[in-house]
Every structure is written in C-alpha cells, then in structure tokens.
Amino acid sequence: MRVKSPTTFMGKIYLALAQGYLLSLRYVDGFSSFTGLQGLMASSRTSLKIFLVVAFIALTALGLWMLDGVFAADGFGGAATEVNIFMPFLGLSLMLLAVVVAWAVWPLMRTAGEHLQSGSEGAERGFPPPADFSTGEMPDFSHVELPVSEYTLETYKAAVDHAPTAIMITNNRGRIEYVNAAFLRTSGYSRSEILGRSPAMFSAGHTRSEVYADLWQTILSGNVWRGEVCNRRKSGEEYWENMAISPLRDRFGRVAHFVAVREDITERKGREEDLRQLAQRDALTGIANRRYLIERAEQERRRAERFGQPLAVLMVDIDHFKAINDEHGHALGDQAIRMVAQTCAASVREIDIVGRYGGEEFVIVLPGTLPEGARELADRLRQRIAEIEIAGADGTAVAVTVSIGFAAFEPGDQLEQLLAAADAALYRAKSLGRNCVVAVTDCLRLMPPGDVQ
Numbered sequence: 001m002r003v004k005s006p007t008t009f010m011g012k013i014y015l016a017l018a019q020g021y022l023l024s025l026r027y028v029d030g031f032s033s034f035t036g037l038q039g040l041m042a043s044s045r046t047s048l049k050i051f052l053v054v055a056f057i058a059l060t061a062l063g064l065w066m067l068d069g070v071f072a073a074d075g076f077g078g079a080a081t082e083v084n085i086f087m088p089f090l091g092l093s094l095m096l097l098a099v100v101v102a103w104a105v106w107p108l109m110r111t112a113g114e115h116l117q118s119g120s121e122g123a124e125r126g127f128p129p130p131a132d133f134s135t136g137e138m139p140d141f142s143h144v145e146l147p148v149s150e151y152t153l154e155t156y157k158a159a160v161d162h163a164p165t166a167i168m169i170t171n172n173r174g175r176i177e178y179v180n181a182a183f184l185r186t187s188g189y190s191r192s193e194i195l196g197r198s199p200a201m202f203s204a205g206h207t208r209s210e211v212y213a214d215l216w217q218t219i220l221s222g223n224v225w226r227g228e229v230c231n232r233r234k235s236g237e238e239y240w241e242n243m244a245i246s247p248l249r250d251r252f253g254r255v256a257h258f259v260a261v262r263e264d265i266t267e268r269k270g271r272e273e274d275l276r277q278l279a280q281r282d283a284l285t286g287i288a289n290r291r292y293l294i295e296r297a298e299q300e301r302r303r304a305e306r307f308g309q310p311l312a313v314l315m316v317d318i319d320h321f322k323a324i325n326d327e328h329g330h331a332l333g334d335q336a337i338r339m340v341a342q343t344c345a346a347s348v349r350e351i352d353i354v355g356r357y358g359g360e361e362f363v364i365v366l367p368g369t370l371p372e373g374a375r376e377l378a379d380r381l382r383q384r385i386a387e388i389e390i391a392g393a394d395g396t397a398v399a400v401t402v403s404i405g406f407a408a409f410e411p412g413d414q415l416e417q418l419l420a421a422a423d424a425a426l427y428r429a430k431s432l433g434r435n436c437v438v439a440v441t442d443c444l445r446l447m448p449p450g451d452v453q
C-alpha cells in the first residue's frame with residue numbers, strides 16, 4: 001500500500017534527506033558492531049538513555065544559566081568573548097538531544113533503511129516496496145518488523161519452548177518457574193501441576209542422598225552439575241534421565257535461577273543393563289557365570305576377613321551326570337542342569353551368591369553363615385533336588401541327585417584355599433556313595449591346588 005504525500009516536492013526532499021541520513025546510520029551501525037559498541041549499547045541501553053537525557057537537561061540548564069549570567073552582567077551584544085566560551089555547552093546539549101532522538105527512532109530507521117536499500121529482497125521479507133521518486137509517493141511504514149532485540153527474544157523463547165530436550169527453570173529457592181513442552185511430554189504432568197513446586201516431585205526415590213548433596217553444592221558454587229538420576233512419571237513409571245543443571249546469574253552476578261536440561265536415557269540404560277547381565281550370567285541357567293561368581297566370592301571373602309564375619313562355601317555336583325547325558329540325551333541333561341540351578345537359587349537368601357562353576361558343578365557362597373547353618377542348607381538342598389523328576393523320552397521319570405561338599409572361611413584363607421577345601425569335601429561325598437553332604441572338617445583339609453581360574 002502506498003500513501004500519497006501532501007506535497008510532491010516536499011516529499012521528494014524529505015525522502016532524499018532520509019536516504020542520505022539512513023545511509024550514514026548504516027555506516028555508524030557497521031562501525032559500532034565492528035568495534036563491539038553494539039554489545040555495550042544493548043546491555044545497558046536503558047541506563048545509557050537515562051544518562052543521556054539527564055546530561056542533556058543538565059548541559060542545557062548550565063549553558064542557559066551561564067549565558068543568562070553573562071547577559072545579565074554585560075547586556076545583549078556585549079561580552080562577545082564570554083558568550084563564545086559558553087556556547088559549546090549549548091552545542092553539546094543540542095548534539096545530545098539529536099543522539100537521544102536518533103536512538104529513540106533507531107529501530108524504525110533501520111527498518112526503513114533496509115526497505116529503501118533492499119528492493120525485491122525486502123518485499124520477500126514483508127517490507128513495503130521502495131519509494132518511487134518519479135511520482136513522489138511515500139512508502140507505507142505501518143507494516144514494520146519488530147526491533148531486533150524483541151525479535152531475538154521471541155526466537156529464543158520459541159527455541160526453548162519447542163526444543164526436543166526437556167528444559168526446566170527453577171528459582172534459587174528451588175521452585176519450578178518454567179518447563180517446556182518436551183518436559184511435559186516426558187513427565188506426563190500438565191504445566192499447572194508442576195509450576196511452583198519442587199523438582200523433588202519427580203524423584204523415584206532411588207537416588208542416593210549424597211548425589212543430591214553433590215548436586216546442590218556444585219550448582220550453588222556456580223558450576224554446572226551433570227549426572228544420571230532415576231525419576232518417576234505421573235503414570236508411576238520410572239525413567240532414567242541424564243541431567244545438566246547450570247546456575248543463571250542476574251545482572252548483579254547473583255545466582256537467581258537454575259536451568260536443567262534433561263534427556264530421557266531409559267532405553268540406553270536398558271541396553272546397558274542387558275549387556276551387563278550378558279557379561280555376568282550363565283547362558284543356560286541364568287545364574288552367575290564362573291567369572292562373576294569368583295569376583296563376588298572374592299568380595300565376600302575380603303569382607304569376612306576385614307570384619308571377622310563368618311562365610312561358608314558349598315560346592316554342588318550332579319551325580320552320574322555323564323550317564324544321564326548318555327542315556328537320555330544332552331537336551332534332557334541341559335534341563336537337569338537348569339532345574340538344579342533353579343532349585344539352588346530358590347533355596348538361598350537374596351544376599352547369597354549362586355553360580356555355575358563348571359559343566360554340572362555349582363558353587364554357593366553364603367556370607368555371614370556359620371558351618372552349622374551351611375550344613376543345614378546343604379542338607380535341605382540335597383533333599384529338594386532329590387525330589388526333582390524329569391520326564392524322559394520314553395515317559396519314565398529321570399531322577400537327579402547331587403553331592404555337596406562345604407567349607408567355612410578361616411581368617412587368612414585365600415579364595416583358592418576355600419574353594420579347594422569345599423572341592424575336597426565334595427570329592428569325599430562322591431567317594432562316600434554320592435547324594436550326601438560332607439564338610440571339609442569331616443575330612444583331611446587339602447592345600448590349595450593352584451589356580452582357580
């Protein structure tokens with residue numbers, strides 16, 4: 001849309017002046033951004049404006065007061081020298097006025113300047129077409145872009161609102177002031193259920209208190225905290241998040257807010273857990289594999305040594321297993337191994353460790369257990385396993401029995417010695433006819449046979 005100017009001639013003059021002026025503004029703009037002045041102006045724009053206005057008023061008043069004094073003393077037309085001395089104050093004040101006025105209309109001038117210089121490119125960006133000097137038509141400035149700072153703010157806000165990562169801002173009293181759309185999606189809560197509350201509302205309660213202590217210490221000292229925490233969605237489902245929390249400082253340098261960027265890593269955690277299980281578990285039975293079993297057994301041995309606690313080890317071996325394999329096939333043999341493993345795992349406490357030590361051999365580590373307790377458990381286990389019946393190919397029931405040897409930890413024992421002692425007791429149980437329990441104290445204690453690996 002174009003607006004007819006009131007007088008074509010005056011319109012032409014105005015536009016010519018405006019173009020020249022805008023061109024000079026663009027050079028000033030380029031210079032200020034080059035020298036870094038723009039950043040300074042943006043950061044303290046308001047206070048600088050106030051300062052300029054106050055300076056303008058003060059200088060004008062000073063200039064007028066001095067002139068008034070000179071004129072009062074010498075009269076009009078006299079004391080030309082003194083008047084010249086004080087004239088620069090008036091000049092300065094007028095220059096300041098020009099700066100303040102230019103600054104106030106700066107965004108509009110910039111927009112108009114771009115419009116005047118950009119032509120078709122400007123039209124694509126929504127500017128009105130350039131002035132037509134041949135007709136003297138005035139461009140329509142009613143449709144102008146937002147000043148740069150407002151545009152930038154809106155862009156930042158949209159970027160945070162719609163970022164694919166969950167973002168939360170809390171104040172320095174730990175109350176939530178802002179969450180973005182991704183945060184609402186991840187947590188399952190609505191904005192009104194979250195704002196004003198503490199982020200503790202999301203905790204699943206598994207994270208150790210030391211983690212939170214470290215978090216607060218880090219961010220209150222002005223540093224960025226990074227870590228993984230387990231949270232709970234509104235639905236009750238638990239999920240893992242990777243969090244980075246950074247403090248935001250106000251213009252006085254005080255920590256006023258914290259911004260948390262949170263990424264849902266539940267899937268990745270699940271994959272890591274699967275890999276961990278794969279590395280620790282025996283593929284056939286699901287109980288600890290030999291490597292993990294020895295690792296855990298060594299941990300318990302050290303604990304027993306350090307705290308003077310009892311510790312017992314059972315070695316369980318399926319009787320005549322070769323015959324089972326040979327008569328009924330390896331599939332049934334595997335089934336027997338699985339059932340014995342399950343029975344062992346189901347017969348012990350949570351803190352006990354059950355692992356597959358060899359083909360049809362199992363080790364059970366019993367922390368805090370005296371020899372009497374170990375014998376009791378071994379007897380019960382032997383009986384339970386003897387009750388197992390596996391259906392053979394011809395429909396007949398295949399019985400499975402085990403022999404068990406056990407040994408109790410004695411201060412100074414290495415793991416190799418403890419396992420060797422249990423193995424010696426097992427050997428004795430086999431020689432006594434199988435399907436029985438023997439303690440190492442029942443037979444001669446052997447010296448370590450060498451490497452347990």
Ligand SMILES: Nc1nc2c(ncn2[C@@H]2O[C@H](COP(=O)(O)OP(=O)(O)OP(=O)(O)O)[C@@H](O)[C@H]2O)c(=O)[nH]1
Pocket residue numbers: 284317318319320321322323325329330331332333334337358359360430434
């Ligand atoms: N089906 C199956 N057999 C296995 C597995 N691991 C080892 N074996 C077999 O288990 C048998 C173990 O036999 P032996 O060590 O002679 O012991 P045993 O026959 O149980 O005799 P005693 O222990 O003296 O009662 C061997 O035939 C191995 O091949 C397995 O994972 N699955």
